[in-house]
Amino acid sequence: MTDETTDELMSATYRALCKHGYADVTMQDIADETDKSKAALHYHYESKHDLLLSFLDYLLEEFTTRLATVSGDTPTERLHNTFDAVLIPQDGETDQEFRTAILEIKAQSPYDEAFREKLVEFDQRLFEHFRDLIAAGVAQGEFRSDVDPDTTANFFVTAFNGAQTRQAAVGHPVEQTQRVLERYVETRLVTVEDTEVTPE
Amino acid sequence: MTDETTDELMSATYRALCKHGYADVTMQDIADETDKSKAALHYHYESKHDLLLSFLDYLLEEFTTRLATVSGDTPTERLHNTFDAVLIPQDGETDQEFRTAILEIKAQSPYDEAFREKLVEFDQRLFEHFRDLIAAGVAQGEFRSDVDPDTTANFFVTAFNGAQTRQAAVGHPVEQTQRVLERYVETRLVTVEDTEVTPE
Numbered sequence: 001m002t003d004e005t006t007d008e009l010m011s012a013t014y015r016a017l018c019k020h021g022y023a024d025v026t027m028q029d030i031a032d033e034t035d036k037s038k039a040a041l042h043y044h045y046e047s048k049h050d051l052l053l054s055f056l057d058y059l060l061e062e063f064t065t066r067l068a069t070v071s072g073d074t075p076t077e078r079l080h081n082t083f084d085a086v087l088i089p090q091d092g093e094t095d096q097e098f099r100t101a102i103l104e105i106k107a108q109s110p111y112d113e114a115f116r117e118k119l120v121e122f123d124q125r126l127f128e129h130f131r132d133l134i135a136a137g138v139a140q141g142e143f144r145s146d147v148d149p150d151t152t153a154n155f156f157v158t159a160f161n162g163a164q165t166r167q168a169a170v171g172h173p174v175e176q177t178q179r180v181l182e183r184y185v186e187t188r189l190v191t192v193e194d195t196e197v198t199p200e
Numbered sequence: 201m202t203d204e205t206t207d208e209l210m211s212a213t214y215r216a217l218c219k220h221g222y223a224d225v226t227m228q229d230i231a232d233e234t235d236k237s238k239a240a241l242h243y244h245y246e247s248k249h250d251l252l253l254s255f256l257d258y259l260l261e262e263f264t265t266r267l268a269t270v271s272g273d274t275p276t277e278r279l280h281n282t283f284d285a286v287l288i289p290q291d292g293e294t295d296q297e298f299r300t301a302i303l304e305i306k307a308q309s310p311y312d313e314a315f316r317e318k319l320v321e322f323d324q325r326l327f328e329h330f331r332d333l334i335a336a337g338v339a340q341g342e343f344r345s346d347v348d349p350d351t352t353a354n355f356f357v358t359a360f361n362g363a364q365t366r367q368a369a370v371g372h373p374v375e376q377t378q379r380v381l382e383r384y385v386e387t388r389l390v391t392v393e394d395t396e397v398t399p400e
Binding site: 021022023096097100103104106107109110111116119120123151154155157158159160161162163164165166168169170171172176177179180187188 | 377
């Protein structure tokens with residue numbers, strides 16, 4: 001399969017998932033988003049499950065690239081830009097539907113070892129990204145020396161999961177979580193002047 | 201229906217959800233957990249959806265009672281005990297499966313207005329519980345005066361959602377989140393002596 005075909009099929013899968021949700025989407029729905037037949041799709045992928053696994057791989061690669069290209073001159077800036085890159089919808093309406101499809105896949109994870117492995121990889125990549133940024137901040141003296149990179153990174157990944165779940169389940173805006181995390185970085189990580197930490 | 205019958209049916213629903221998951225559980229599976237027939241179940245509930253809505257109401261009542269009976273002499277103690285009450289599994293293995301079923305229901309929420317309304321109520325109850333505790337702590341001078349009860353309560357609810365999702369999807373232990381939240385209370389909310397906030 002050429003890269004272009006892969007890209008086309010993956011974009012079609014994305015659109016079909018947004019329209020129909022994980023549980024209801026069919027190979028036919030995905031084929032309908034391309035100029036290919038359902039039979040042609042089955043030539044490349046044995047089943048819907050097979051195609052969705054490839055789709056998760058594709059997303060994981062995109063996610064990894066997005067994390068690797070987060071810009072910023074300092075660890076603080078790169079942390080803020082990471083929150084922005086992973087939390088904030090890239091294309092409005094569709095993103096909300098996509099988030100829901102991902103939540104459906106997460107809810108399948110305990111029943112589906114192959115899905116679970118991919119989800120663990122996503123979790124691990126985001127964790128490592130945060131951990132390395134925080135460790136760099138500590139090493140450079142920008143973050144307090146008593147900050148534990150592992151614990152803090154894990155907490156950020158948990159907050160990210162919570163923001164996604166709450167947005168999908170009850171419509172709570174992710175921007176609120178983003179602001180609290182930014183403030184957390186400023187008040188708990190960054191080495192501060194005394195005036196900022198004195199209780200009022 | 202007597203209270204006893206309700207309790208029996210709700211316990212049966214809980215067990216059936218843990219065994220089969222939300223998507224696959226049937227009225228027959230639930231009947232199999234009782235000494236009643238499927239027909240008898242249908243006498244009380246029109247459909248599986250109808251029964252699950254009643255089940256969510258039942259859980260909501262339990263959850264509200266659990267929050268209302270959180271003990272502790274001070275707001276800090278009551279916050280710690282709340283983390284314990286809502287985050288930590290009550291019965292091990294089953295709880296993990298139940299958490300997954302709840303995640304499946306959350307993932308249905310965007311497609312199901314009736315489920316969504318219940319989930320919004322859960323979210324709101326937990327939010328209000330945290331907000332009132334934090335506001336009490338600020339009013340009593342136990343928490344810093346610059347702590348915003350709304351923002352902090354929202355953050356705790358998000359962290360709670362994240363801990364649940366991550367536990368179900370990738371097996372990340374909720375206890376880690378609990379420890380970070382406890383530390384957050386100590387360092388960000390409680391009025392501290394200078395020595396504790398001086399960067400090392």
